[in-house]
Amino acid sequence: MRPQSKLALLIVLILTVGAAVLGERVVSREASPGRVTVVYWEKWTGQEGQEMRKVVDAFNRSQDRIFVKYLSISGVDQKTILASGGGNPPDVAGIWQEQVFQFADLGALTDLSPMAKAAGLTRETYIPAYYDALSEGDTLWALPSTPASIGLHVRPDLVPAEFASPETFPETIEELDALSDRISKQNADGSLVMAGFLPSNPGWWHWGWGPLFGADLFEGGKPTLNGPETVRAFEWIAGYSKKFGPQAVQNFQSGFGNFASPQDPFMTGKVATELNGVWKAIYIRVYQPELEWFAVPMPYPKDRPDLKGHSLLSQDVLVIPRGAKRVKEAFEFIAFVQRQDVMEGLCSAHGKNSPLNEVTEAFFENHPNKAIRLFDQLARSPNAIYPSRSGFFPRVSGELANAFQEVNTGLKTPKQALDDAQARIDGLWKTYREQVARS
Amino acid sequence: MNSRHEARIGILFALPWILGFVLLLAYPLVFSLVTSFTNFSVLREPKWIGLSNYQELMSDGVFLTALQNTLLYTLGAVPLGTVLAIALAMLLNAKVKGMAVYRALLFLPTLVPMVAQATLFLWVFxxxxxxxxxxxxxxxxxxxxxxxDPAWAKWTLILIAAWGCGQAMLIYLAGLQDVPANLYEAADLDGAKPWHKTRHITLPMISPVILFNVIMAIIGSIQVFAVPQVMFPGGAPARSTYMFAMYLYDNAFLYQRMGYASAMGWVMFLIILALTLAALRLSERHVHYETQ
Incomplete structure (x- = not known):
């Protein structure tokens, strides 16, 4: 062999050995010598991410066996699935409640129930609706990180004095409509100046309108988008669009600023009332701390008093992906987050209510949201509504969002839009059952 | 050095490219073709379902809407972008002081990242x-x-597409500078007006460049994704801006229907192939090559 060839071979050998040795170190999951590393992917950034990091740091300080490596990841849901497919998922992932059963149907989650039982975390530990939304039968797919309930936020300065308190504010949809008609302002050319209420603002829970009118989106286990209650809800939505004019509503809304900014339409007084989550108070405190507001449960249809006190619920949740390497240690961290002091600290910092059944008085008293007791009650209401426990829910939600836009822009009548959505969903449901759903 | 040895050395030099092609292009291509005949959902074993995904596509209303939106977008964005890029290239081909600055300014928008561009246009529109x-x-x-407004949202995307015509403009400019000056001189002697020179000299002489740019624009338009995804999540309002690639992405990563998404990918490939062949066929009569 010539000297040049020998040299080249030597270089190749050095590079190969170097890559093998250093490469292992570079891609290693172990973050702290002598401790088991749990990799935790979370969706949060900014302040919310910082608050969760404090919890992680507290856990890491609380013992010397496990080290949680916290990573803020965009698109955490999709990346968790793909990483699971590649055989290298995180040990803990922070996803959204609406996705839990979709992930479960794909076989992407670890059943937490045996570990939860051993740790003393049962249905009784939680507000029932939050626990039920994450479990089916004896299987528990996730535990909450922070939950939320949703209520109607009201600007007392923009409603007549007789309605300017939680006690006197309209309780029924019909009364809300009458109030909105009374206080909404339009220019002579039809352009909107202020809306008493707008179903399309902020537009995050279009799946919820039917259930708020009493609909079951999975009647008899089958997705039902055009049931009479949902049609009624969408007719009510169309009523607002017709009343103001679809074009006027679109133009008006295009001028709304981001909810996390001083240009938020509720804060600027473009809308007098707004359906929003418990977290709204945090943004008001930041961007317009002097603003007067109160919250009430979303009004119910007059002929359905049984729906009184209803609320839509949502949760950020922690799961252990299937194939995670440190399941026991990962659950130990999740259990730490469920500790009352830790959970209350995190929920308070995020401006949310607690998912736990027992709540300290200090939590209510020190919470940044002055209406926190109401949001806690809404979560405990027997009429609390959470996303359907079906892996098909994201498709249903997507079709309802599209139907909402078709109705709100005046493209279709409510019946047409929902019948079309149902026809699409029927085909997709058949395929879903054949190809994805667990038998 | 004998020829066998030379061949071995040649293959060794080409090996990085061959490996990259096989591992990063050929394998995923074949894999996606096979996947398109299965119900693969990432974490489950794929099951062979024959042509079911392709059959489902034909009756999927959302797919047909996305396809229609994409074709309409292509129909609007490609001609608009082409005309604008040629017009700007002609302006930049003029002999004016400070032309380098104008060229840089007009090319600059092309360098703006897609997401930043989309966010900017959310405010402009x-x-x-x-x-x-x-x-x-x-x-x-x-x-x-x-x-x-569903009636206007697609037009917004078409107008935004024109913003990115700088790349094509630069290629047209290079083509324009290759047009022999003696042709214009001869036309001047014959008393040709500026429009006649454009119609009978400039456009025929840069027609191969136009063909290239149009084919690239068609491919880019059929695959349009980032700007509508950022500006109109979910194809809002009422799926009026829901594009082919957005539906493909949603099926793959939102609904984990990799088999269905792969079938969509192959349909997209066939559409692009058909449109490219159609453009090449049409070009036979209209594209002038100097060697002809």
Missing amino acids: NGDYGLLNAALRGIGFSPPNWLG
């Missing part, structure tokens, strides 16, 4: 506070709601 509507109101028009 804002119905209430947008720069464009303020200008339109200023000259007495009653402007539309570009982002919220």
Whole structure:
């Protein structure tokens, strides 16, 4: 062999050995010598991410066996699935409640129930609706990180004095409509100046309108988008669009600023009332701390008093992906987050209510949201509504969002839009059952 | 050095490219073709379902809407972008002082990342506070709601596409500079007017460049994704801006239907192939090559 060839071979050998040795170190999951590393992917950034990091740091300080490596990841849901497919998922992932059963149907989650039982975390530990939304039968797919309930936020300065308190504010949809008609302002050319209420603002829970009118989106286990209650809800939505004019509503809304900014339409007084989550108070405190507001449960249809006190619920949740390497240690961290002091600290910092059944008085008293007791009650209401426990829910939600836009822009009548959505969903449901759903 | 040894050395030099091609292109291509005949959902073993995915596509209303949106977008964006790029290239081909600065300025928008571009245009096209509507109101028009009205949202995307014509403009400029000056001199002697010179000299002489740019624009338009995804999540309003690639992405990563998404990918490939072949066939009569 010539000297040049020998040299080249030597270089190749050095590079190969170097890559093998250093490469292992570079891609290693172990973050702290002598401790088991749990990799935790979370969706949060900014302040919310910082608050969760404090919890992680507290856990890491609380013992010397496990080290949680916290990573803020965009698109955490999709990346968790793909990483699971590649055989290298995180040990803990922070996803959204609406996705839990979709992930479960794909076989992407670890059943937490045996570990939860051993740790003393049962249905009784939680507000029932939050626990039920994450479990089916004896299987528990996730535990909450922070939950939320949703209520109607009201600007007392923009409603007549007789309605300017939680006690006197309209309780029924019909009364809300009458109030909105009374206080909404339009220019002579039809352009909107202020809306008493707008179903399309902020537009995050279009799946919820039917259930708020009493609909079951999975009647008899089958997705039902055009049931009479949902049609009624969408007719009510169309009523607002017709009343103001679809074009006027679109133009008006295009001028709304981001909810996390001083240009938020509720804060600027473009809308007098707004359906929003418990977290709204945090943004008001930041961007317009002097603003007067109160919250009430979303009004119910007059002929359905049984729906009184209803609320839509949502949760950020922690799961252990299937194939995670440190399941026991990962659950130990999740259990730490469920500790009352830790959970209350995190929920308070995020401006949310607690998912736990027992709540300290200090939590209510020190919470940044002055209406926190109401949001806690809404979560405990027997009429609390959470996303359907079906892996098909994201498709249903997507079709309802599209139907909402078709109705709100005046493209279709409510019946047409929902019948079309149902026809699409029927085909997709058949395929879903054949190809994805667990038998 | 014998020829066998030379061949071995040649293959060794080409090996990095061959490996990259096989591992990063050929394998995923074959894998996606096979996947398109299965119900693969990432974490489950794929099951062979034959042509079911392709059959489902034919009756999937959302797919047909996305396809229609994409074709309409292509029909609007490609001609608009082509005309604008040629016009700008002609302006930049003029002998004017400071031309390098103008060229740099007109190419600059191409360098803006897609997401930043989309965010910027969300403000420009804002119905209430947008720069464009303020200008339109200023000259007495009653402007539309570009982002919220299903009838106008697609037009918004078409107009935004024109913003990225700098790349094509640069290629046209290179083509224009290759047009022999003696052809224009001869035309001047014959008393040709500027439009005649454009019609009978410039355009025929850069027709191969036009063909290349049009084919690239068709491919880019059929695959359009980032800007509509950022500006109109979910194809809002009412799926009027839901594009082919967005539906493909949603099926793959939102609904984990990798088999269905792969079938969509292959249908997209066939559409692009058909449109490219159609462009090449049409070009036979209209494209002039100097060697002809």
